[in-house]
Amino acid sequence: MNPTLTEPDSGRHLRLAVGDSFTVRLAENATTGFTWEADLHDTPWLDLAEATTNYPNPQGRVGVGGEATFRFQVRAPGTGTLALKYRRPWEDAASVAKTFILTLDARAP
DSSP states (O other): OOOEEOGGGTTOEEEEETTOEEEEEEEEOGGGTOEEEEEOTTOTTEEEEEEEEEOOOTTOOTTOOEEEEEEEEEOSOEEEEEEEEEEOTTSOGGGOOEEEEEEEEEEOO
């Protein structure tokens, strides 16, 4: 299983097996100071395998947004909630403008 999830998928419940991976792609605009970050405190059995950003800007415009992509890998059985937070990293938790949430249930293969 390797689904790709986007903002409308927030709130979903995913059933996974150990070894599965999934990808989350979310729009971001770092020129505003906001970026997405993964909060894995409730899912220690889940690895953030890759995090990338892509800001295509062929016309060289200022302030153009892009996309943050996170790929996660299930390394052990477990259940929990994965939260990705759109925030300004230098500010406190009150700066969270959006949250992407998944409820995960990972089982042995």
